[in-house]
Amino acid sequence: INWFPGHMNRARNQIEEAMPDIDLVVEVLDSRLPYSSTNPLVDELRVGKPCIKVLNKADLSDPKITKLWIEHFEKQDNTHALALVAEDHKQSQKLIQLIKNIVNQSEDKKTNIRVMIMGIPNVGKSTLINSLAGRYIANTGDEPAVTKRQQMIDLKNGVVLSDTPGILWPKFENFHSGYRLATSGAIKNTAMEYEDVAMYALEYLSKAYPEALMTRYKLEVLPESGESLLDMVARKRGCIRSGGKVDLHKAGEIVLHDFRSGKIGLLSLETPEMMVAEEIIAEELI
Ligand code: GTP
Incomplete structure (x- = not known):
């Protein structure tokens, strides 16, 4: 729909x-x-x-x-x-x-x-x-x-x-909610760029579940930004196009598939505490 x-x-x-x-x-x-x-x-x-x-x-x-x-x-x-x-x-x-x-x-x-x-x-x-x-x-x-x-x-x-x-329809008004819904697969893959969604997810998971992420992708360090994280996963998983360019789309697919099937671990994308903080920020913006 x-x-x-x-x-x-x-x-x-x-x-x-x-x-x-x-x-x-x-x-x-x-x-x-x-x-x-x-x-x-x-x-x-x-x-x-x-x-x-x-x-x-x-x-x-x-x-x-x-x-x-x-x-x-x-x-x-x-x-x-x-x-x-x-x-x-x-x-x-x-x-x-x-x-x-x-x-x-x-x-x-x-x-x-x-x-x-x-x-x-x-x-x-x-x-x-x-x-x-x-x-x-x-x-x-x-x-x-x-x-x-x-x-x-x-x-x-x-x-x-x-x-x-x-x-009922998903709520799109909150930036974070849109990304979390896309991470879970509730918003169709075509509605958002795989890479962007995967970067968002990686950035969150690297803070909330660093060990699980490092274990899954055999990472020794966790860079701050989602972009660097996705780049690292791509290299680890051999997502390289002919010509040597890193294939972030492919890496994004891997990350989202792993998340949705529980392969990274038992993970939650939000806590009640986080939501209180986000709602306060949203109200201040209005
Ligand atoms: P709409 O028909 O779009 O309104 O979706 P729905 O809410 O009826 O969801 P549906 O039952 O079609 O489930 C969506 C997907 O989630 C399917 O691939 C289900 O197999 C999967 N799913 C549902 N419940 C569970 C669960 O408890 N655990 C897991 N791992 N997957 C589930």
Whole structure:
């Protein structure tokens, strides 16, 4: 999906229309970038209904940082948080249990709890829906935006998933968020230059996870700038064009592929603390 204002309005209206029938919202986030992979509209559109923030792809993120994010979300009003790996049926069943605990705390035993799964493209909504249902329902894919309008799904365990696709657009207004989303693969590869994204990622990882980076690419030192880092990785990996010129595009592909498949290690791109600082800076700029 290209997010034009018309698409955004339609998505928003559909969610608003469906919300009165919903008992609980599940927002799927990428646990490596919970701030950048959220759309703040979720908290506005859920109009006070309980929400579980699912920190998905927990097999790729730094468990210590993910724990901090859980604590961060649990402090928010009417909000719960759970880290998981969407494909894992056992883990998705924990989500069902949590949904039931939350809804049945506030109301008399509900028989069919209506849940809307929300989130930006590529965070794993379809994977989670399939795993919850224990069968293939939603399309999944590596490229963003394959979730089509879904059928109403009765999980036959007391939980019903809404047929409204709660797909929202990623937020582009923050420079860092754009790069982190691109690093994770949530923004299509064509939308940003591989080299630029890889340089951004390397610069961050060299500060947050220096050992992991040095080990993966057999580096003895870590230069400050992303450009020098990418150049070094290119040389180490033999990304040299005929004529001896360094192929930064190829090196960028390697770095991003390694990051996305967890080959550098279990890594997170942002912490709750960093986000507070970034939001203060953003406010000062306005
Ligand atoms: P749209 O259809 O674009 O809205 O995306 P979506 O949110 O439905 O995401 P989808 O389920 O298609 O997953 C996107 C990619 O992430 C796929 O390649 C999935 O295999 C992968 N993925 C989903 N969950 C996990 C997870 O827990 N761990 C890992 N490593 N990959 C996951």
